[in-house]
Amino acid sequence: MMRILRFTTLAALTVLLGTAVVTPPTSVAQGNDSAYTVIATVNGDQVTAGELRREMARGSGRAAALQRLTEIKVQQALFRAKGIVSDTSYAGSLRQFEQENQRRAAARSKGEPVYGPARFDEGQYFRYRFDTEVLQLKEKLAGRELPVDEKALREYYDSAGQKFFTKESPRTPLRFDVVRDRVKTQYLDESYRALVRRLARQATVQFDRGDTALIAAAPAAEGPAYAGSTTYFVDSASGSDSNNGTSESTPWQSLAKVNSTEFAPGDTIRFRAGASWNGQLSPKGSGTGAAHIAIDRYGEGAKPRINGGGNEQGAVYLLNQPYWEIRNLDVTNNRGDASRSQFVGIKVHNDSGGLLNGVLIADNTVHDVRGLQSGFYGTNGGIAVVSKMNGSRWDGVVIERNDISAVDRIGIFVGPAWQEGNPAHWQAQAHTSNVTIQDNVIDDAGGDGILNFITSQAVVQRNVVSNSGGRAHNLDSAHTDYKNTAAAGIWSAIAENTLIQYNEVYNFHARGDGQGYDIDLGSHSTYVQYNYSHNNSGGFVLLCEIEDQGVDINDARIRFNISQNDAAGVVLCLYDYPKGPDHTDIMNNTVYLGPGSTAAMMLRYSNSAAFRQAFVYNNIFYTLGNNSYLSLPATTFDYNTFYGNHHASEPGDAHKQTADPRLVRAGSGYIGRDTVDGYKLVAGSPAIGSGTDTGMLGSSDYWGNPVGSGAPSRGAYNGPGVEAPTPNLAFNAKVDSSSSVECCAFFRPKLVDGSRNSISTESAGFSSAVGNFSPHEEWITLTLPERKTFSQITLYPRNDPGAVGRGFPQNFHIQVWNGAEWLTRRTVTGAGSPTGPQTYTWGRSDFTDRIRIITAGSDGLQLTSEGYLLQLAEMEVTP
Numbered sequence: 001m002m003r004i005l006r007f008t009t010l011a012a013l014t015v016l017l018g019t020a021v022v023t024p025p026t027s028v029a030q031g032n033d034s035a036y037t038v039i040a041t042v043n044g045d046q047v048t049a050g051e052l053r054r055e056m057a058r059g060s061g062r063a064a065a066l067q068r069l070t071e072i073k074v075q076q077a078l079f080r081a082k083g084i085v086s087d088t089s090y091a092g093s094l095r096q097f098e099q100e101n102q103r104r105a106a107a108r109s110k111g112e113p114v115y116g117p118a119r120f121d122e123g124q125y126f127r128y129r130f131d132t133e134v135l136q137l138k139e140k141l142a143g144r145e146l147p148v149d150e151k152a153l154r155e156y157y158d159s160a161g162q163k164f165f166t167k168e169s170p171r172t173p174l175r176f177d178v179v180r181d182r183v184k185t186q187y188l189d190e191s192y193r194a195l196v197r198r199l200a201r202q203a204t205v206q207f208d209r210g211d212t213a214l215i216a217a218a219p220a221a222e223g224p225a226y227a228g229s230t231t232y233f234v235d236s237a238s239g240s241d242s243n244n245g246t247s248e249s250t251p252w253q254s255l256a257k258v259n260s261t262e263f264a265p266g267d268t269i270r271f272r273a274g275a276s277w278n279g280q281l282s283p284k285g286s287g288t289g290a291a292h293i294a295i296d297r298y299g300e301g302a303k304p305r306i307n308g309g310g311n312e313q314g315a316v317y318l319l320n321q322p323y324w325e326i327r328n329l330d331v332t333n334n335r336g337d338a339s340r341s342q343f344v345g346i347k348v349h350n351d352s353g354g355l356l357n358g359v360l361i362a363d364n365t366v367h368d369v370r371g372l373q374s375g376f377y378g379t380n381g382g383i384a385v386v387s388k389m390n391g392s393r394w395d396g397v398v399i400e401r402n403d404i405s406a407v408d409r410i411g412i413f414v415g416p417a418w419q420e421g422n423p424a425h426w427q428a429q430a431h432t433s434n435v436t437i438q439d440n441v442i443d444d445a446g447g448d449g450i451l452n453f454i455t456s457q458a459v460v461q462r463n464v465v466s467n468s469g470g471r472a473h474n475l476d477s478a479h480t481d482y483k484n485t486a487a488a489g490i491w492s493a494i495a496e497n498t499l500i501q502y503n504e505v506y507n508f509h510a511r512g513d514g515q516g517y518d519i520d521l522g523s524h525s526t527y528v529q530y531n532y533s534h535n536n537s538g539g540f541v542l543l544c545e546i547e548d549q550g551v552d553i554n555d556a557r558i559r560f561n562i563s564q565n566d567a568a569g570v571v572l573c574l575y576d577y578p579k580g581p582d583h584t585d586i587m588n589n590t591v592y593l594g595p596g597s598t599a600a601m602m603l604r605y606s607n608s609a610a611f612r613q614a615f616v617y618n619n620i621f622y623t624l625g626n627n628s629y630l631s632l633p634a635t636t637f638d639y640n641t642f643y644g645n646h647h648a649s650e651p652g653d654a655h656k657q658t659a660d661p662r663l664v665r666a667g668s669g670y671i672g673r674d675t676v677d678g679y680k681l682v683a684g685s686p687a688i689g690s691g692t693d694t695g696m697l698g699s700s701d702y703w704g705n706p707v708g709s710g711a712p713s714r715g716a717y718n719g720p721g722v723e724a725p726t727p728n729l730a731f732n733a734k735v736d737s738s739s740s741v742e743c744c745a746f747f748r749p750k751l752v753d754g755s756r757n758s759i760s761t762e763s764a765g766f767s768s769a770v771g772n773f774s775p776h777e778e779w780i781t782l783t784l785p786e787r788k789t790f791s792q793i794t795l796y797p798r799n800d801p802g803a804v805g806r807g808f809p810q811n812f813h814i815q816v817w818n819g820a821e822w823l824t825r826r827t828v829t830g831a832g833s834p835t836g837p838q839t840y841t842w843g844r845s846d847f848t849d850r851i852r853i854i855t856a857g858s859d860g861l862q863l864t865s866e867g868y869l870l871q872l873a874e875m876e877v878t879p
Contacts, residue, residue, distance in 0.1 A: 079133050093129070127395060241257040269293075289323060293321075312342050314384070320353040326360070329364045332368045344384050383413070384414075407446065437450055438463065442464065443465075449490050489517060510538060515568075538568065592666055601628065620687060620715035621643070629650055733785070779853065791879070794878070804835055809861065
């Protein structure tokens with residue numbers, strides 16, 4: 001189905017497009033600088049030779065640069081028409097560029113911090129300013145020239161294929177109301193791009209020689225702009241390097257042939273599905289903005305495999321090559337033994353290339369990369385897009401829909417090729433810009449999940465990082481001089497304008513740090529929102545900076561997130577709250593710490609008080625354990641709900657609520673961002689509409705419900721109150737069993753404590769006795785507080801790292817007690833090792849207070865390394 005994008009008629013928009021006159025600075029007008037030579041006009045707006053050179057410096061030829069300039073000019077006309085800027089001339093841009101660099105030089109001479117590059121080059125400054133103006137223009141066009149109504153959003157949602165589907169198999173569509181905010185954002189982005197392309201196609205372009213032409217500004221994804229582009233085919237089994245490689249019947253065979261070829265803009269290299277190659281894939285050539293070079297697959301079957309065999313550049317490696325796409329590969333990189341070195345799966349490297357553009361890495365599987373476990377991010381991990389710290393950087397990096405597992409050290413990294421100098425030096429480096437890291441799944445990264453370091457305008461969204469961080473503390477014998485044993489799930493450092501949203505991080509178990517999310521040193525305007533964090537060993541979120549280095553965190557906002565059973569809430573490093581002038585805001589989060597938890601809701605590594613200002617508003621702190629708070633004398637707490645057990649360190653709050661906020665089912669979140677409806681508010685909740693509008697809450701809550709100008713609710717939910725939940729009759733029931741383990745986070749009461757996850761450090765659930773390697777029978781009986789009517793039971797398997805589905809009963813009966821005997825209501829066979837909850841119903845309702853599961857026959861139990869076991873994370877009984 002075609003995507004539905006609506007905008008007003010072109011005629012209505014073109015009346016907005018005026019003209020601009022180039023007036024060089026006086027010093028230039030008196031001379032004869034060829035940069036100001038007018039080479040063309042776009043709807044009357046002048047295009048200079050300097051602008052053409054600037055765009056060609058991004059790595060494209062003259063035709064592609066003119067295409068891009070046409071799009072730039074029609075947007076600049078809209079900037080003027082909408083009152084965003086008054087002067088879009090090349091001379092005006094250079095004046096502002098010079099003034100900004102003078103300001104930065106003056107600030108450095110006074111010892112004041114300078115954020116971003118110490119000195120912009122012309123291309124950097126233009127892109128920085130232009131991108132900001134585009135964002136302002138989108139806001140002004142939304143609603144009129146780019147109408148946004150519910151019908152348009154629904155049509156776009158229906159036409160978007162699997163863009164709004166779950167990531168877990170089987171993939172199912174996410175409800176519109178859950179993803180409405182995402183739908184709106186992507187709809188506006190695509191509508192805006194379509195509008196710009198159409199205006200550019202209709203633009204009248206007058207060249208200096210006097211003739212008129214129409215330049216079609218179609219996106220690169222719609223096809224190469226260069227005639228004669230070639231598709232090459234490679235088959236390791238039936239190919240031959242003596243073939244021409246240009247058809248499926250005459251493919252090349254080897255990586256050596258591919259690596260020795262200089263590919264042209266618009267070319268595509270396709271590897272046969274199901275085939276494999278040993279060695280490094282490192283083709284040559286550069287694409288353009290209008291015609292990328294692509295690596296992809298052809299045929300049916302598994303993704304083509306590139307086994308790097310322990311290549312220290314990377315199994316797939318590009319060097320100083322802009323405008324490439326790497327898709328649909330299966331990549332691994334190790335020596336085939338236990339040894340380690342600096343290995344990366346896919347690496348794209350800008351080594352002294354200045355500004356390079358256009359990296360797309362999508363739909364790959366990267367696994368078994370045995371890098372150094374505590375080594376540097378840019379040389380050890382799954383995917384790395386890196387630049388040398390000498391003014392080199394990338395613009396336009398997209399890393400999406402990759403599946404990454406069993407890699408060391410990191411899953412995805414965008415930043416420097418190697419870390420040199422001190423934090424002030426890092427801050428002064430050219431920042432890789434316009435970075436998008438989205439829809440990736442990372443499991444079992446030995447250290448960090450995702451890091452953007454020395455970047456600007458980064459969006460990190462809809463990623464899942466799980467079961468990671470557990471190896472970063474290992475100092476490898478073959479180590480370089482870089483060692484860092486701390487790790488976090490998703491984080492940013494030395495970054496301008498980073499948006500971390502719609503992600504999930506769970507079971508992260510680093511010994512140093514270990515939080516799900518981290519706003520680290522030198523991060524400016526970093527917003528952590530709409531994320532789900534659970535069962536992470538270091539806590540929910542870390543704020544960590546190095547003081548007095550000119551790299552203070554500024555404008556950090558943590559809002560509308562859900563944290564469940566993390567080992568802490570908000571964590572500070574050794575230093576205080578960030579001292580940047582725009583203090584940290586922690587708003588509308590729901591943080592749950594279950595029974596038996598000793599996690600601190602707020603803590604500092606030094607265990608000392610924090611004396612700087614921060615603002616903590618509209619949160620729900622739901623504490624059922626012994627959960628303390630850091631001493632925060634200068635932090636403003638207001639309009640928060642503190643429910644459950646009240647530690648003596650609980651802070652004061654002028655509008656504190658302590659009444660039950662009436663969450664649907666606190667603590668019931670499972671694996672998946674869409675499993676947390678238990679944190680919505682039941683109708684009549686005192687948290688509904690009782691918060692305060694801070695002016696910084698954004699546009700929506702965790703579920704996509706709008707956040708308006710009125711009083712918001714407390715916590716991560718801002719929708720209308722929902723119906724009271726179907727009760728879990730098994731909650732805190734009496735548990736009896738044929739045998740059990742009563743230690744090490746396994747206890748019979750943990751089977752019915754409301755925690756659906758098996759948390760190895762707190763509530764692993766139930767386990768029968770270990771050590772019996774003979775087939776035998778096991779049973780579990782639940783006795784409810786009183787007789788109830790029910791006909792459904794749900795069993796939650798273990799889901800802790802390395803034990804997913806372990807001990808789940810294979811063949812068993814579900815029985816109820818009728819007062820005299822056990823009656824079998826359901827018999828289950830061949831249950832396997834499920835990864836998610838299993839619900840069993842029967843055709844009648846029973847009125848009783850006892851239910852049990854009992855294994856059947858000699859093959860009723862799983863055989864594990866600890867014997868035949870019956871293990872479950874949780875049992876629930878519902879009517």
